[in-house]
Amino acid sequence: ATDWRSQPIYSTRAHVFQIDPNTKKNWVPTSKHAVTVSYFYDSTRNVYRIISLDGSKAIINSTITPNMTFTKTSQKFGQWADSRANTVYGLGFSSENHLVKFAEKFAEFKEAARLAKEKSQEKMELTSTPSQESATGDMQSPLTPESINGTDDERTTPDATPNSEPRAEPSQNALPFSHSSAINKHWEAELAALKGNNAKLTAALLESTANVKQWKQQLAAYQEEAERLHKRVTELECLSGQANVIKSHKTELNQTIEELESTLKAKEEELERLKEEVDNANQLQAQRDALTEKLQETETRNKDLESQLAELEQRLESSQLEQEAFRRNLKTLLEILDGKIFELTELRDNLAKLIEGS
Known part of the structure; x- marks a missing residue:
């Protein structure tokens, strides 16, 4: 068992369900996730085989047979019936692609199981043919060890015939005693x-008898299986009256599932839109933070410029005061120069008058 369990051919993930054994209508989840x-x-x-484990518990252990059918009941749900386990398995996938891939693998391994079954039947027929031929050959004589031994006794009668022929005609061919003993050894x-x-035929007969017993047991098992299937068909016929109700319920469930899927799709689209808005808001927030930082830098620079302007105004005011004092x-x-000039003018005039008077 470790060989086939350690090497899966194909794996996927799904939610596992089984049909309710009491109502045969509702699905019962066998895995929480x-x-x-x-x-x-x-x-x-x-x-x-299809196998699924939830922890250490096997929730699916289904052997694929040629008469199984995997049915897709919706875009993400499929089911198949297992008569050996007397149940119906259901799988819910996350996407339609996973469901289609699982259905393709089911069909592929179902065909492989059919071919393997045909090869095994041909092998059984080939192995059983020699036994049948030996049994047919034995049917020409009584099928008992005594009859077989009787046949050997009948076949040993030629021992006397070659010895009697020389004795019947001694004049024609008189055989030596040594040659006669050699013939006797040959016939022995x-x-x-x-x-x-x-002995080999007896062993083959016993083997054929054992095979017949085994085939009888298999036939009895097949008859029991046929009776069980007949009872199952009768039960299904009794339940056929509820088929319309089940179909309508199934249709309603499919419609509900489709509505839920459409709602889920709309919610996913809305979620994508909200994610885009959040991304845009994050970008705007980043731009706002950058602008705020630039504004703070600008305000700081403006304060520096205002302080410099105030200092220049003070320097200008002090310079104006200095200029006003200088003007005064x-x-x-x-005024003093004008007085001096006026005095010098009067002095000149007086000197001139003095010069003229002298």
């Missing part, structure tokens, strides 16, 4: 070979 569902090849029995060897063949001083000097 999505689990791994795998196809395996059992080389010891030459069969394909033939007799031993015939006895060996009889200059005006005072001009």
